[in-house]
Amino acid sequence: MKQNPLSEKARRTGPPPISWLMSARLDNPDLISLAVGFVDQDTLPCDDTLACCRTILEDTPRGRAALQYGSTSGLPALRESILDRLTVEAGLAPDRQGLTPDHVVVTTGSQSLLYLITEVLVDPGDVVLIGDPSYFVYMGILGSVGAEVRGVPVDENGMRIDALEDAIGWLRDEGKLGRLKLIYVVSYFQNPSGLSLSPERRRELVRLVRDIRAESPVFVLEDGAYRELRYAGPADPPVKAYDSENDLVAYAGTFCKSFSAGLKTGYGLLPDRLIEPVLNEKGNLNFGSPNFNQCILDEAIRSGLYARHVETVRAGYESKLRLACDALGEHMPEEADWIEPQGGLYIWMTLPSSIDTGPAGELFRRATDHGVLYVPGEFCFYPEPGREKPKNCLRLSFGVESPDTVREGIRRLGRAVAETLT
Ligand SMILES: Cc1ncc(COP(=O)(O)O)c(C=O)c1O
Missing domain, CATH: 3.90.1150.10 (Aspartate Aminotransferase, domain 1)
Structure with a gap:
């Protein structure tokens, strides 16, 4: 046969x-x-990474813990540091937004967070809106889950909110708004356009998603892969900072661009509703990303080498x-x-x-x-x-x-x- x-x-x-x-x-x-x-x-960073490895491995109990399996959600100390850095540098307000380190999941690069989020939300035929142009590796994930993908034009201020409103209107007319699951935005120095979503549009995007929530189970997937590679202009808060109830935006970040791609460590800051499904899926995938790499990054951040x-x-x-x-x-x-x-x-x-x-x-x-x-x-x-x-x-x-x-x-x-x- x-x-x-x-x-x-x-x-x-x-x-x-x-x-x-x-x-x-x-x-x-x-x-x-x-x-x-x-x-x-x-x-x-060869010298920095070597210094971190030495500090970890010269302390045998710490070294052994680092060489053991970690947990599915990731090293608790690193998850704390991630939230602290996003608070200090990116203007998140954990108290007001109800964010804790339990909302942070450490992943094998941010690519796997994009994958996990899409897996837990998108069935074949569900709709995903993305920037036009957009990050082509994410398009591969969308093709593989069988999403119906529509492009929303991007200009010098990032994804156009008027065009997004049009796309949502068309979905409503076609009876498909209930199947809109994700709006994917690369908010900082987008791959491929190099352009960022303006602060006004970040705010409007969250307002728009909140407005249609009764009709659609949509989440924003904010990809902040290049947030730390800023050479000019103000450090705008992420779209996630406008998610006052932590229920609309999943934020994906990474240490691959800012420190070492070889350590392939990224993370997600997730709305309550998505934590358990993402951890369940990640449990099946790998029940934890490389623990040793997470320990290196944790040491690099705490020692100041990372900054x-x-x-x-x-x-x-x-x-x-x-x-x-x-x-x-x-x-x-x-x-x-x-x-x-x-x-x-x-x-x-x-x-x-x-x-x-x-x-x-x-x-x-x-x-x-x-x-x-x-x-x-x-x-x-x-x-x-x-x-x-x-x-x-x-x-x-x-x-x-x-x-x-x-x-x-x-x-x-x-x-x-x-x-x-x-
Ligand atoms: C926009 C964007 N998002 C996510 C990623 C994935 O990065 P990593 O998995 O290495 O963290 C990349 C990699 O180039 C990217 O350009």
Whole structure:
């Protein structure tokens, strides 16, 4: 019998969208990758991590506890520190919002929190609204759970609330508002646009969700992956800070961007209603994320090494962002357009509509010939049936390459764009 042995979910699950871009770089180390969103190799904290490991392991009982399994929800001390940091730095008000460390769940990177939340809320056919453009790895999760996904346009102030209201109105008209489960926003220095949701829109988003709660079981999934990579502008409170009753917003954070991606540790700050289902699901998945990594992060935070390190990485990325924007100014033709972000790892560029930035297009071929890779913008728009995706955008990352190679990569890309335009 030639039956397909795979589950329906496995059949809905495709390969990671840009894994071929990663392997292109591995196959040809001379290529400059302005595509991968990896963090800066040169600032990864070897000395700090070694110091934390020593402190933990030289104290044998503490070391043994660290090398033992932890709990599903994560190391209590780290969960306390996470809430403290979000209170001091991001303006959360635990007393007023009813938040305690029990609302914090430590996960294996914030990606797995996004996965867990989506798993516990979304059945096939449920609706999820996301930014247009949006973080493409999250789109993979949405495809795999069988969500009906609709894009909401993003402008220089983040997701447009008027467009969100329209999308909600259309769902109401179609009788689908009751199936709206999630509104996903990357609130700080969005991947891929580099832009943040303005404070007014953060407040309006919560107001809007509260207004439709009687008709829809929707939650906001706020992805704050880049919150700590801020190089300019004020430290706006997250959408979560406006969730006065802790019942509307699940916040996802991570230490991967600010400290070490290799420790792959993130967290969620969850509404009461979601804690138990998320922990149940996580119990099945791994009954706890790596305990030793959590102990390292806890030690780094308590000793002050973490805060110092965040300052160092911010300064490094800020100078790379400035040089990347200067190089774009120097090497891109007039017709190219971008907004300089105030943080994060990405610059989003829009080219004339005659240029197709896709992997089969002329620009991508020319860029690869000149030895530079970017992420074609079409990967950042969900493939909604019947909708033409914008073809003339691209995402550049200045995170992983050195200052010299970022500059050289942009020079090569400028040549490819100029040649494609002629
Ligand atoms: C917007 C966004 N959210 C979440 C993640 C997941 O990060 P991690 O699982 O490494 O914490 C990433 C990674 O690049 C991201 O860009």
